[in-house]
Amino acid sequence: MVSIANDLAREPNLACCKWVAVCPVNRPPAYSGGSDKSSTPAIVFPTEDLEASMKHVKALKRVVPSPLWPYLGAVRRFVRTIPARTRWQKNKLLSSPTLTERERKLLSKVSSRIDPGDGMYHGDGEHYFNVGLSAIHCIDEALAAAGLKEVRTILDFPCGSGRVMRFLRQRFPEAKITACELASGPVQFCVRTFGAEPAFSSLNLDEVSLGKQFDLIWCGSLVTHLNEDGIAALFRLFRRHLSPGGMMIFTTHGDFVARRIPTRDFDYGLTPEQIDRIGQHYPREGYGFEDYPGEKDYGVSLTSPEWIRTRIREVGDLREVFFKERGWDDHQDVFGFVSE
Numbered sequence: 001m002v003s004i005a006n007d008l009a010r011e012p013n014l015a016c017c018k019w020v021a022v023c024p025v026n027r028p029p030a031y032s033g034g035s036d037k038s039s040t041p042a043i044v045f046p047t048e049d050l051e052a053s054m055k056h057v058k059a060l061k062r063v064v065p066s067p068l069w070p071y072l073g074a075v076r077r078f079v080r081t082i083p084a085r086t087r088w089q090k091n092k093l094l095s096s097p098t099l100t101e102r103e104r105k106l107l108s109k110v111s112s113r114i115d116p117g118d119g120m121y122h123g124d125g126e127h128y129f130n131v132g133l134s135a136i137h138c139i140d141e142a143l144a145a146a147g148l149k150e151v152r153t154i155l156d157f158p159c160g161s162g163r164v165m166r167f168l169r170q171r172f173p174e175a176k177i178t179a180c181e182l183a184s185g186p187v188q189f190c191v192r193t194f195g196a197e198p199a200f201s202s203l204n205l206d207e208v209s210l211g212k213q214f215d216l217i218w219c220g221s222l223v224t225h226l227n228e229d230g231i232a233a234l235f236r237l238f239r240r241h242l243s244p245g246g247m248m249i250f251t252t253h254g255d256f257v258a259r260r261i262p263t264r265d266f267d268y269g270l271t272p273e274q275i276d277r278i279g280q281h282y283p284r285e286g287y288g289f290e291d292y293p294g295e296k297d298y299g300v301s302l303t304s305p306e307w308i309r310t311r312i313r314e315v316g317d318l319r320e321v322f323f324k325e326r327g328w329d330d331h332q333d334v335f336g337f338v339s340e
């Protein structure tokens, strides 16, 4: 089992892997998924890279006094997001024969600037940019399924540091994009880098009111971290912020992750006891949730497609137009619902 939780706990600013969520206000870094796909780019972290970088960190820690350790993380994040490096990573992906011409064209226009504080970037730029491409692929398919042609306003919630927003910016050049998060740093990065309008969220999602509605809401990997109440509140938030006929697209941990978790192939940041519990709960209820150790109401959720559909029916006036199992990065399920 790959487990980096302890390293991250000892060096909370490291936040070095793609499973680590952008650290929101008052929250330590947390994991966000992972897939075992080797053919297409995945929310898979190359284990060797992680282990290699951890070795360097451990070696440095032996010679650097402990009060300076947090600075090591900051230096490391700064170095690995040097623009020349991330540009080179983007170019590497651009030369990949797996891309379609359309993907290549879109990617060529996308900003290669990466926020040093982006917890979804662990150093592997090819993977990082590919996750964005995969999101656009799902969004395009869902828009086509809904017959939605015009997208003038977009809400990226939670935007993180714009892993997907950089693609939204180029795919919908005329659209007004709103970047919403708990933490202000990532929102400010999205404002500066992608010309987004800033908006700030709250731990209580029922309190969030952005004062406008959107043609498209993209939500990459937040349902995956919320419990039943949080997910219901998130759906209500999306419903009240959808324009008439607008579409919300969100991702979930479905059957694939539920099958994967008990194998202990990757721990998703949970303890062995939690893995046992969540793995037993899901087949019975179509739902399972465990808080990240030391956190409250934020962790890992497993939600079956039917469980999600029931929660959506409770919100009302939403019609399913799209579902793709493992649609995002061959890992998370993707749903699209249109407001009626």
Ligand SMILES: C[S@@+](CC[C@H](N)C(=O)[O-])C[C@H]1O[C@@H](n2cnc3c(N)ncnc32)[C@H](O)[C@@H]1O
Pocket (backbone or CB within 6 Å): 020, 021, 022, 023, 024, 025, 031, 032, 120, 157, 158, 159, 160, 161, 162, 163, 164, 180, 181, 182, 183, 201, 202, 203, 204, 205, 219, 220, 221, 222, 225
């Ligand atoms: C796994 S990350 C995904 C970020 C981004 N969508 C991406 O794909 O790069 C989950 C994000 O949810 C944010 N988050 C957690 N609770 C939130 C809340 N109540 N409101 C808004 N954002 C929240 C975290 O700060 C974190 O950046």
